[in-house]
Amino acid sequence: MAFIKLLKILFFGPKVTESESGLSGPKDQEIQNIGEEIKKEVERLYGGRSLRIRAVDGGSTNAEEIELTALLNAYYDIDRFGLSFVASPRHADMLFVTGPVTRNLEAAVKKTYQAAPEPCIVVAIGDGACTGGIWNDSYAVVGSVDKVIPVHIRIPGDPPTPTEILKGVLGALRGKK
Amino acid sequence: MKTIEIIARFPNLKLSKNAGGIIEASADRDDIAAIATALVQDHKLPLSLMFGTDDREEKKSFGVHTVFSNDAEHERLVVSIEVPEQDAQYPSITATVMAAHWYERYLRDMFGIEPKGHPDLRRLVHHENVPENIFPLRKDFAWNAKMEYANVAYPMHHVAGEGIYEIPVGPIHAGIIEPGHFRFNVAGERIITLEGKLFFTHKGVEKILEGKTVVEALPFIERISGDMSSAHALAFAQSIEVISGCEIPRRAKMLRTLLLELERMTMHVHDLGNIGGMGTGYSFIAANCFRIKERLMRLSEKMTGNRFWRGVIVPGGVDKDFAADELIHTWSVVKNAYQETMEIINTALGSEGFLERLQTTGVLPKEAAEAFGAVGVAARASGIDRDARRDYPYAAYAEFPVPVVIESTGDVYARYKVRIEELKQSVALVEKIISNLEEGAIMVGYAVKDGFGLGSVESWRGEILCAVRIKDGKIDRCFPRDPSFCNWALFGIIGPGNIVPDFPLCNKSLNLSYSGTDL
Numbered sequence: 001m002a003f004i005k006l007l008k009i010l011f012f013g014p015k016v017t018e019s020e021s022g023l024s025g026p027k028d029q030e031i032q033n034i035g036e037e038i039k040k041e042v043e044r045l046y047g048g049r050s051l052r053i054r055a056v057d058g059g060s061t062n063a064e065e066i067e068l069t070a071l072l073n074a075y076y077d078i079d080r081f082g083l084s085f086v087a088s089p090r091h092a093d094m095l096f097v098t099g100p101v102t103r104n105l106e107a108a109v110k111k112t113y114q115a116a117p118e119p120c121i122v123v124a125i126g127d128g129a130c131t132g133g134i135w136n137d138s139y140a141v142v143g144s145v146d147k148v149i150p151v152h153i154r155i156p157g158d159p160p161t162p163t164e165i166l167k168g169v170l171g172a173l174r175g176k177k
Numbered sequence: 178m179k180t181i182e183i184i185a186r187f188p189n190l191k192l193s194k195n196a197g198g199i200i201e202a203s204a205d206r207d208d209i210a211a212i213a214t215a216l217v218q219d220h221k222l223p224l225s226l227m228f229g230t231d232d233r234e235e236k237k238s239f240g241v242h243t244v245f246s247n248d249a250e251h252e253r254l255v256v257s258i259e260v261p262e263q264d265a266q267y268p269s270i271t272a273t274v275m276a277a278h279w280y281e282r283y284l285r286d287m288f289g290i291e292p293k294g295h296p297d298l299r300r301l302v303h304h305e306n307v308p309e310n311i312f313p314l315r316k317d318f319a320w321n322a323k324m325e326y327a328n329v330a331y332p333m334h335h336v337a338g339e340g341i342y343e344i345p346v347g348p349i350h351a352g353i354i355e356p357g358h359f360r361f362n363v364a365g366e367r368i369i370t371l372e373g374k375l376f377f378t379h380k381g382v383e384k385i386l387e388g389k390t391v392v393e394a395l396p397f398i399e400r401i402s403g404d405m406s407s408a409h410a411l412a413f414a415q416s417i418e419v420i421s422g423c424e425i426p427r428r429a430k431m432l433r434t435l436l437l438e439l440e441r442m443t444m445h446v447h448d449l450g451n452i453g454g455m456g457t458g459y460s461f462i463a464a465n466c467f468r469i470k471e472r473l474m475r476l477s478e479k480m481t482g483n484r485f486w487r488g489v490i491v492p493g494g495v496d497k498d499f500a501a502d503e504l505i506h507t508w509s510v511v512k513n514a515y516q517e518t519m520e521i522i523n524t525a526l527g528s529e530g531f532l533e534r535l536q537t538t539g540v541l542p543k544e545a546a547e548a549f550g551a552v553g554v555a556a557r558a559s560g561i562d563r564d565a566r567r568d569y570p571y572a573a574y575a576e577f578p579v580p581v582v583i584e585s586t587g588d589v590y591a592r593y594k595v596r597i598e599e600l601k602q603s604v605a606l607v608e609k610i611i612s613n614l615e616e617g618a619i620m621v622g623y624a625v626k627d628g629f630g631l632g633s634v635e636s637w638r639g640e641i642l643c644a645v646r647i648k649d650g651k652i653d654r655c656f657p658r659d660p661s662f663c664n665w666a667l668f669g670i671i672g673p674g675n676i677v678p679d680f681p682l683c684n685k686s687l688n689l690s691y692s693g694t695d696l
Contacts (some may be wrong), residue, residue, distance in 0.1 A: 063403025073467040087351035137321040140381035
């Protein structure tokens with residue numbers, strides 16, 4: 001009987017992790033719209049392939065990492081728009097750098113950038129990465145990411161929400177030829 | 178035994194202050210090792226905190242302060258010694274009180290105070306790039322000083338022998354996590370030694386806080402570790418309230434408890450998904466728990482205006498009140514989140530393969546947990562019966578006590594079960610708070626006085642101890658000790674004996690903050 005029950009669930013049960021009603025707020029529609037736009041841009045720039053992102057922590061408070069991880073949950077699920085996080089900078093088209101870049105991470109951030117193939121779009125995520133934020137001028141901090149590697153787009157926020165990050169990515173891709 | 182009675186047994190310990198559960202005493206620097214050993218071993222008062230102060234302006238000496246916890250009496254004993262400027266050393270207590278090992282290395286890096294006889298005096302906070310004789314927490318070092326780049330050795334442990342090789346991991350990891358470097362010495366797949374190099378995200382928080390007013394300091398405190406903003410804010414607020422002698426209103430106490438438990442829920446749901454799903458490859462568990470966590474983060478956005486339970490707890494009370502219908506909505510989100518999480522977790526616990534991965538993996542024996550001064554979930558899963566919510570009741574925990582969850586096996590599974598049980602209790606507590614909340618003030622005025630205060634909070638990760646000293650209305654010294662600081666070294670015990678692929682699972686089962694440790 002258990003087997004029949006299993007078959008029933010498999011073929012006739014709900015097929016989503018979150019029911020439609022939980023995902024129909026205006027916010028989720030906005031994400032859907034931004035995502036579709038990103039998909040178009042990725043198609044234009046990379047000929048139908050996907051955009052691979054490598055996240056690098058340059059010294060953040062881990063709030064930015066929480067929001068980047070959130071991009072993968074069922075509400076945002078950025079894989080469906082052709083975006084995905086990769087384990088190595090060698091596979092990346094885009095770097096997400098959070099920060100402020102600390103002295104102890106300066107070399108690691110540089111090396112990660114050098115390991116990524118050209119052209120690589122560098123995105124500074126969060127106030128710390130964009131300007132150094134509240135940590136600016138501390139003896140232990142180098143400062144904003146652009147003091148260490150070239151930065152192409154800045155997404156401010158403390159930390160920026162997943163939606164703001166997606167908007168920023170769209171902005172970055174739109175400007176590219 | 179009352180702390181006062183214990184002090185009476187030490188002729189070389191001079192009582193200087195006894196107020197609000199914090200007992201301050203002073204000792205001669207040459208006696209500190211013997212006193213600490215006797216307090217920890219004979220009187221069973223664990224070492225909970227150790228920090229330095231630069232008192233050269235008034236006393237021509239540095240202060241080294243050790244804090245011992247008398248849980249049964251709800252008292253903390255602060256033993257201070259003076260270390261003269263010209264001869265900045267004292268006998269190390271690490272040889273007999275293992276829990277001091279990182280604190281003493283920290284003192285050496287940040288103050289240049291030498292713990293004589295410490296078995297491992299390598300650098301801890303300073304990486305290769307920091308020149309010799311740089312002591313950032315000395316008052317004559319400017320917070321915005323520009324340091325030269327040096328290349329001082331930062332050696333790590335090695336094991337030699339046929340077939341032994343090293344695996345370096347990090348600081349940039351494959352996943353989206355914080356930076357830290359781990360060095361595995363392995364034979365085949367089996368870990369022989371495991372050592373971490375941390376403090377990559379060292380931003381100089383303690384130094385930045387010096388000279389700031391209480392209000393100016395709060396944003397930095399909330400950003401010590403992004404995932405425990407409200408817990409750090411509360412620990413800081415409590416230490417200020419201790420100094421100023423202000424009693425906060427009941428409604429504020431209850432709202433503080435509410436926020437702390439909501440933060441605990443958010444992160445326990447995350448951890449249950451992260452350990453159970455990402456750690457074992459059972460991605461169904463992760464996908465579902467992360468979706469539920471997102472709902473809790475959105476609840477935070479609705480209640481506090483940000484997704485991290487930030488910005489509400491301030492010294493003197495809470496900065497934002499919640500209407501009755503808002504709280505009813507909160508309860509409905511919490512209840513649903515809990516029910517769904519339990520459905521997912523029960524599915525996981527019904528899987529033999531899942532249990533196989535968690536059980537007997539990453540065992541932390543009780544003796545090791547005690548010796549290293551482990552706190553929080555990791556300590557309780559190894560049978561240590563400590564929880565600041567019961568032992569040093571704050572906010573509304575005296576009125577609404579929570580039972581302490583203990584497991585004895587000390588493996589990843591034990592830590593998993595402690596989280597499930599704590600999640601259950603958080604939900605019960607949230608309901609109690611919401612249904613017992615009465616109208617009233619949420620804030621009281623206070624005047625910042627000079628003095629020393631200690632705030633303790635059992636965050637979802639473990640006990641935060643925030644030591645603050647106010648001078649002329651401004652922060653003279655603040656050490657917000659994150660629970661991660663106490664637990665990182667546990668990897669040296671948990672790792673060896675396991676296979677390398679189980680390390681991510683062990684790591685997730687502790688879920689420590691890098692930013693909180695590195696400060």
